[in-house]
Amino acid sequence: MKNRRSFIKKLAASATFAGLLPLAKKATAAEVKLQGTLIHHVFFWLKEPANEAHKKQLVEALHQLTKVKTIKVSHIGFPASTEDRDVVDHSYSVSYLAMFDSQSDQDSYQVDPIHLKFVEENQHLWSKVVVYDSTDI
Known part of the structure; x- marks a missing residue:
């Protein structure tokens, strides 16, 4: 059970970080x-x-x-x-x-x-x- 919870927690964190959590509204950078x-x-x-x-x-x-x-x-x-620029x-x-x-x-x-x-x-x-x-x- 602990491994499952850990997996779900990591999955949710990854999805939130990417702004792709399918069950929630899309989050803006200001919201995350x-x-x-x-x-x-x-x-x-x-x-x-x-x-x-x-x-x-x-x-x-x-x-x-x-x-x-x-x-x-x-x-x-x-x-x-991405484009070549002096800062990239x-x-x-x-x-x-x-x-x-x-x-x-x-x-x-x-x-x-x-x-x-x-x-x-x-x-x-x-x-x-x-x-x-x-x-x-």
Whole structure:
């Protein structure tokens, strides 16, 4: 029963975050508040950006990383085909976003064995990593 509740809670949080909760009215950005949330956004530049096997390995490893229990919502993505502008950086290979309920949950994630294993087994793939952490005001 606990696993089912946890699954439903994560599903609802994900749907709300995306603004797609089918049983509720569409929410505007002003209506969806992420108070107390810590957002952890990581950008990876692969050493060999054209190496599809390396990209696949990193993505699969990121999917394993989402099993850390303190992560509430996650997203793995690639540069979008948005317009080229001075303020848009399309140079990264893969992005990873994780949302946590608190700073302590993110601190726990940093030392979680799943996260430590992820870094140990995959750091040879990237030449650069940039992390942006933010909290609400």
